[in-house]
Amino acid sequence: xxxxxxxxxxxxxxxxxxxxxxxxxxxxxxxxxxxxxxxxxxxxxxxxxxxxxxxxxxxxxxxxxxxxxxxxxxxxxxxxxxxxxxxxxxxxxxxxxxxxxxxxxxxxxxxxxxxxxxxxxxxxxxxxxxxxxxxxxxxxxxxxxxxxxxxxxx
Amino acid sequence: xxxxxxxxxxxxxxxxxxxxxxxxxxxxxxxxxxxxxxxxxxxxxxxxxxxxxxxxxxxxxxxxxxxxxxxxxxxxxxxxxxxxxxxxxxxxxxxxxxxxxxxxxxxxxxxxxxxxxxxxxxxxxxxxxxxxxxxxxxxxxxxxxxxxxxxxxxxxxxxxxxxxxxxxxxxxxxxxxxxxxxxxxxxxxxxxxxxxxxxxxxxxxxxxxxxxxxxxxxxxxxxxxxxxxxxxxxxxxxxxxxxxxxxxxxxxxxxxxxxxxxxxxxxxxxxxxxxxxxxxxxxxxxxxxxxxxxxxxxxxxxxxxxxxxxxxxxxxxxxxxxxxxxxxxxxxxxxxxxxxxxxxxxxxxxxxxxxxxxxxxxxxxxxxxxxxxxxxxxxxxxxxxxxxx
Numbered sequence: 001x002x003x004x005x006x007x008x009x010x011x012x013x014x015x016x017x018x019x020x021x022x023x024x025x026x027x028x029x030x031x032x033x034x035x036x037x038x039x040x041x042x043x044x045x046x047x048x049x050x051x052x053x054x055x056x057x058x059x060x061x062x063x064x065x066x067x068x069x070x071x072x073x074x075x076x077x078x079x080x081x082x083x084x085x086x087x088x089x090x091x092x093x094x095x096x097x098x099x100x101x102x103x104x105x106x107x108x109x110x111x112x113x114x115x116x117x118x119x120x121x122x123x124x125x126x127x128x129x130x131x132x133x134x135x136x137x138x139x140x141x142x143x144x145x146x147x148x149x150x151x152x153x154x
Numbered sequence: 155x156x157x158x159x160x161x162x163x164x165x166x167x168x169x170x171x172x173x174x175x176x177x178x179x180x181x182x183x184x185x186x187x188x189x190x191x192x193x194x195x196x197x198x199x200x201x202x203x204x205x206x207x208x209x210x211x212x213x214x215x216x217x218x219x220x221x222x223x224x225x226x227x228x229x230x231x232x233x234x235x236x237x238x239x240x241x242x243x244x245x246x247x248x249x250x251x252x253x254x255x256x257x258x259x260x261x262x263x264x265x266x267x268x269x270x271x272x273x274x275x276x277x278x279x280x281x282x283x284x285x286x287x288x289x290x291x292x293x294x295x296x297x298x299x300x301x302x303x304x305x306x307x308x309x310x311x312x313x314x315x316x317x318x319x320x321x322x323x324x325x326x327x328x329x330x331x332x333x334x335x336x337x338x339x340x341x342x343x344x345x346x347x348x349x350x351x352x353x354x355x356x357x358x359x360x361x362x363x364x365x366x367x368x369x370x371x372x373x374x375x376x377x378x379x380x381x382x383x384x385x386x387x388x389x390x391x392x393x394x395x396x397x398x399x400x401x402x403x404x405x406x407x408x409x410x411x412x413x414x415x416x417x418x419x420x421x422x423x424x425x426x427x428x429x430x431x432x433x434x435x436x437x438x439x440x441x442x443x444x445x446x447x448x449x450x451x452x453x454x455x456x457x458x459x460x461x462x463x464x465x466x467x468x469x470x471x472x473x474x475x476x477x478x479x480x481x482x483x484x485x486x487x488x489x490x491x492x493x494x495x496x497x498x499x500x501x502x503x504x505x506x507x508x509x510x511x512x513x514x515x516x517x518x519x520x521x522x523x524x525x526x527x528x529x530x531x532x533x534x535x536x537x538x539x540x541x542x543x
Contacts, residue, residue, distance in 0.1 A: 010415035014532065016406040026396040034396055143396045 026144075029070060033058050036073075037147040041137050045111050047074045056111035077109030078135040079154060084114065087124045096146070102127050106151055108135075117145075121152040156194030158229040159236050160272045163190050166235050167198050167209050173268040174207040182266060186259070187216035192227035202266065221254025235270050280312045281343040284350050284384055285327060288318065292325035297380035302373055305331045305338040306346065313343035320380060337369030350384040372471070372485075413443045416455055418531040426494060426503070426523070430454040436498040458503070459494035461522045461542065465502050466491045467515060488512055492521055492539060508540040515541065 026034060029046070036044045046069045047054040048062035055063070060070045085104040088095065102124055105114035119133060133151040141147070156162065167188075179202055188198040197212040199219070216222060225231035230249040233239030241260065244250035252259060285306070302320045307313075317332045318325065331338065345364050348354030356378075359365045367374045410418055413429060417440050420427035428437035429452035431445035437456060438445065445452055467490035475482045487509065491502040507515055508524065521539040529535035 008412055010410075010419040011412050012410055012415055012418070012531070014408045014410060014418075016408055018404045018406055020402040020404065022400050022402055024398040024400070026398060028393070028395065031394060031396040035394060144398050 029058050029060050032073070034143060034145065034147050037137060038141050038143065041078075043076050043078050043108060043135060043148070044073050045076045045108075046070065047072050053112045054110060055113050056108055056115050057113075074110070076111045080106045080108035080111070080115075080133060080135075080151075082119065082127065082129055082131045082133060083107045084129065085119065085127055087127075100124055104133070104151060106133055117148060118150040119152070120150040156192075156228050158194075158232045159238055161232060161236075163194055163196065163228045163231055165273075166232065166270050167211075169270060170200065170209045170267065171207060173270065174202075175266050175268065176205040176207075179205050179207070179266040182262065184220040184262070185218065187212070187219035187222035188231075189216065189222060189224045190228055190231045191225065192229075194228035195225070195231070207266070219254070221252060221256075221259055223259065224251040224253065225249065236272065237269075279347055279351060279386060281306075281308050281346045282312060282314060284347065285316050285318075288327055288381065289325050291381040291384060292320075293380055293382060294323040297325070298323065300380065302377075303332060303335055304369075304373060304377060305335045307331060307338060307340040308343040308346055309340070310342040310344060312347075318377075325380070335369060337367060337371070337374045339374060340366040340368070351386040411443075413441050413452075417441050420455075420457070421533075421535040422529050422531040424460075424523075424525050424529055424535075425457050426459045427455045428458050428497065428501070430456050437496065437501050439494065439497065439501060439503045456496065458496045459523070461520060462492045462494035462497070462503070462539075464490045464507075464515065464517055464519045464521060465493050466517060467507065469512070469515075484509070486512060488515055490515070490521070490539065505536060506538045508538045511541040 033044055036042050043056065044058065045054045045056035046058040046060070048065065048067055048069045049072065050067060051062055051064045053062065053064060054074055054076060055069075056076055058073075060068060062069050082104045083106070085102055087100055087102055088097075089100050091099045097118060102119040102122065103116060104119040104127070105116050106119075107114045119127060120136075122131075132154040134154050136149050136152055138147050138149040142149075182202050182205075184200075184202050186200045186202075188200070190196060190198075197214075197216055199210050199212050199216060201208045201210075225234070225244075226249045230239060230244050234241050234244050234250060241250070245252065245256070297320050300320050301322075304318055306316045306318070308315070314329060315331045317328050317330060317335065319328075341359070341364055345354060345359055349356050349359060349365075354364075356365070360367065416429075417427055426439065427441060428439035429441035429443075430437055431448055431450065431452055432454070433448040433450050434445060436445065436447070437458060438452060439458060441452070441455065443451060467488050469486055469488050471486045473483045473485050473487070488507040489504060490507050491504055493499075493502050497503070505523075507521065520542045522542055523539050524537045526535050526537055
């Protein structure tokens with residue numbers, strides 16, 4: 001059946017916006033990790049002594065043996081090496097930066113797992129696997145992963 | 155009594171029976187004398203026999219003892235007990251002396267007694283204490299324009315009667331209950347302390363009858379808003395935990411269609427339009443495409459009102475929070491069913507009544523809409539309906 005619209009002069013569209021307040025709990029481990037960045041400008045990780053693996057970002061249980069390692073905090077370096085990267089070429093309001101920007105996986109000195117973060121101050125054409133980078137911390141309290149603002153080439 | 159390292163010599167002896175470990179003292183048969191000089195000192199005698207410990211203060215001579223510990227002053231004795239001062243240092247400096255078998259004492263005592271620790275100092279939280287500092291927690295910014303006098307009648311131990319007056323951005327407390335209170339809350343002092351320290355839920359205390367409220371219930375519920383939360387000085391410092399708060403915004407587009415579009419177009423011109431059923435001639439407001447009784451399409455539109463009268467209303471005192479924002483709107487508010495002029499019976503229009511008019515609102519009140527300055531074709535174009543005197 002087709003719709004016969006005789007009077008469409010008053011049809012219009014109402015623009016609206018729905019706001020959804022969200023609260024994401026960083027967790028006890030995540031909180032300690034971010035607070036160490038904020039208060040000590042340090043990057044830390046959790047280490048499984050048995051498997052000799054240091055996890056950055058930290059995790060409560062060892063991925064290999066499953067042991068609880070929540071209390072075994074170790075300091076890792078603020079420098080590291082890019083082990084993988086991608087270049088973000090599109091803009092969206094949920095993204096942290098304007099395109100193009102580099103999202104790198106950085107294996108910090110002393111860590112065994114890579115940390116994904118923004119790599120700035122380098123031309124996307126020049127970024128490569130094996131590039132040495134260092135962490136740049138945010139000035140004030142941010143209390144999110146962005147407490148570690150970005151990585152830049154050494 | 156002289157205190158060192160946060161405790162006294164007497165405390166150490168008084169806690170001995172509690173710290174005694176009978177199971178570890180099998181076959182132990184000793185009498186130990188203690189002689190502590192200086193301020194806060196004294197003489198005590200400990201008798202351990204048949205897996206029982208007895209401690210007594212001694213005036214004068216200690217009498218026969220298996221071993222005697224002599225400390226020159228209370229600081230040394232407490233320091234050694236708490237292991238803040240090395241026992242060997244105290245002995246070698248002559249501040250402490252042992253008559254008898256030193257080695258036996260140093261192995262035996264830790265074996266049959268739990269190590270003494272200084273009890274955590276607790277500030278006693280009393281209703282009077284909380285109330286006397288109420289001015290420090292007062293938030294003039296939250297209580298702007300508020301004039302309120304309310305009272306607490308706190309019964310039981312540590313109770314009392316208090317009147318709190320909030321006016322002109324200040325908060326004053328005085329003892330006794332004034333006659334012209336807006337609301338009086340009666341409860342046990344312990345309940346008040348529990349509510350302030352967070353161990354007792356205020357709403358639950360009220361519903362279970364632990365708290366009696368005489369007077370303006372809304373004023374009683376609002377009192378907490380004007381103050382910072384009371385912080386229990388004994389509460390342990392909490393581990394800092396982080397959370398990320400974020401408001402995700404989703405853009406939406408809503409097409410009105412031809413019928414609802416007519417309604418919004420009408421609002422732009424400050425007109426309340428209804429659609430009319432061609433069969434039963436009833437007016438449908440908000441306009442609907444189909445008359446649900448006759449199952450026919452409506453075509454005509456007619457302007458209703460703008461004046462009308464209230465046929466029924468709900469006065470809402472407890473608003474449910476907005477599930478999205480968690481915010482609770484101002485109460486009380488009224489949602490009224492309004493028979494606009496020209497409407498057919500039973501086709502009332504629901505809207506809000508001006509807050510200031512609520513006290514005189516009744517069924518039959520004549521009302522008219524108050525419009526926004528510049529109607530844009532949205533529901534916000536009507537601010538509210540006000541009562542025509």
